[in-house]
Amino acid sequence: MIPILRNWYAPGLPAKYGAHSLLALLAVVTVYPLVWVLLNSFKRSDDLFEASWSVPRAWHWANYGAAWRYGLGHYMLNSVLVTAVSVLAIVLLGALAAFVLTTHRFPGRGALHAVILGGLIVPPEVSLFPLFKIMLVLGIYNTYLAMILPDIAYGLPFTVLLLRAYMMLIPHEMAEASRIDGAGLLRCFWSIYLPMTRPALAAVALVQGMRVWNEFVFALTFVSRNALRPLTVGLTTFGDSLQTNWPVLLAGLVISFLPVLMVFLAMQRQFMGGLTAGALK
Amino acid sequence: MRRRITARVAPYAALAPVLCLLFVFLYLPLVADFDYSLHDWSSLSPTWRAAGLANFRGLLRDTLFWQSLRGNVLYAVVSLLFQVCFALVLAAVLESRMIGRRTSTCLRVAYFIPSILPITVIGLLWQVMYQPDVGLIDQAMNALGLGNFAHAWLGEPQTALPAIIAVSQWQWTGYLTVLFIVAIRAIPREIYEAAEIDGAGAWHRFRHVTVPGVRETTVLMALITIFGAMKVFDIVWVMTGGGPNNASQVLGSYMYRTAFRDDRVGYASAIAVVIFVLCAIIGGLQLHWSRRREAA
Secondary structure, eight states: OOOOOOOSOOOOHHHHHHHHHHHHHHHHHHHHHHHHHHHHTTSOHHHHHHOSSSOOSSOOTHHHHHHIIIIIHHHHHHHHHHHHHHHHHHHHHHHHHHHHHHHOOOTTHHHHHHHHHHGGGOOGGGGHHHHHHHHHHHTOTTSTHHHHHHHHHHHHHHHHHHHHHHHTTSOTHHHHHHHHTTOOHHHHIIIIIHHHTHHHHHHHHHHHHHHHHHOOHHHHHHOOOGGGOOHHHHHHHHHHHTTTOHHHHHHHHHHHHHHHHHHHHHTHHHHHHHHHHHTOO | OHHHHHHHHHHHHHHHHHHHHHIIIIIHHHHHHHHHHTEEEOSSSOOEEEOTTHHHHHHHHOHHHHHHHHHHHHHHHHHIIIIIIIHHHHHHHHTSTTSOHHHHHHHHHHHHGGGGSOHHHHHHHHHHHHOTTTOHHHHHHHHTTOGGGOOOTTTSHHHHHHHHHHHHHHHHHHHHHHHHHHHHHTSOHHHHHHHHHTTOOHHHHIIIIIHHHTHHHHHHHHHHHHHHHHHOOHHHHHHTTTOSTTTTOOHHHHHHIIIIISOOHHHHHHHHHHHHHHHHHHHHHHHHHHHHHHHO
């Protein structure tokens, strides 16, 4: 832990209480919408209109069953599948690339490194139509791959940047010693570098997992079959078909943010560490 | 001998999957953007005509294009105020001596939460919040006696874009605050102590120690924020689709509509090229500054 600095303000009491109440107010404003959604997801429709501020009179769990039956369960399975495959590929491929760029010298290394990092400044939003065409040409439009492959590609530059920074801290002798022992590239990677980078790998997996789980634009554009849709896009169609049944819609929202929120609260230190290490949003 | 060749080829083979993926899904589409933007075509009709710079000349005369760009600029300005200026002050207060350590951690987590939520959850959540009948905003205004100021926020042209931008501030300010906290912690403690011995008050320490100490981070955050404002698409698409009557259009949503709804691919690609060039300039500066920070 880095020692916390508390240096620039020696408080008088009124200032202290003032600051505390302002900060608390800000926290309430930030979190209250979520609490509001949670509370109202348990109400009946007419209760919501009469008193959307209050705690529900009776906890109406049926909203959750209804939301699940409207197809949320299926959307969630799709999200899990796409996220798991993408994150696994991003971590393995990104770590391998970072490893080679850190430990090996070969002609063209600098240029290839620049090509990978250059991807950081290309926002996927600008390439949606060409990507759509590429999906058609490759014959993967309307398949899971149409989400997974771009999810992997746009996650790699950041991952390589982060993992390479971490691997630079591992003493070079490790790689050289194993090379003298006659171990090949893959073995050195798999049995020395991969285990030693474990904390960074976990941070990368969390950050990329959140990114892919929340990904919206690819799923919106490259998949039109409802059966393949992940939660993010599924929710919008869900919202359309439920225009007036607010509580069920709210229950759907809770179902889709609760997993991310739980993982975040359980692992918030690693999470923030991973996000702040590279400072991208 | 064979072994030596394998060893020589191995690094390239290890990089190949990453390079292939980046080539097919990241660089190739970008090149295609530039190519499409110089042609006049749609995906329905097979005509593919070279158009030179006609699409770009069209953009210059297109009031909707300029209006969308103004939307991005407004988005950037408001975001700089909240996500850079305000977030820095917030971070400094959270790290100051008057806030207990545990309180500070709890507040930080609370502020951070909106940034981890899926965009559709945020979009739907705030659509509900902004609803005139059930929504929290108008109900709160009525309760406070501000009923006259109640609006159908997302349904009215004057308020739609500001309402979306407000949601983005809610979503990202806490995230940037955490980044600033990391930067403030990296400032050597001794500098603060020295300033205190010299009799510098709280404001002076903020102004003359904290602000210069996080200068590089501030520049980076500003660039990240502008980058995000130039490419913004999903939040607008989810909340209003650019409506009502194009009032909340930004470049990203205008491009998406032109490509996928109006099927004017060449023209949409010209907009994409404009967005990319804006992002590339800012992103290039960003890479440059992070290198500097690493070197320092």
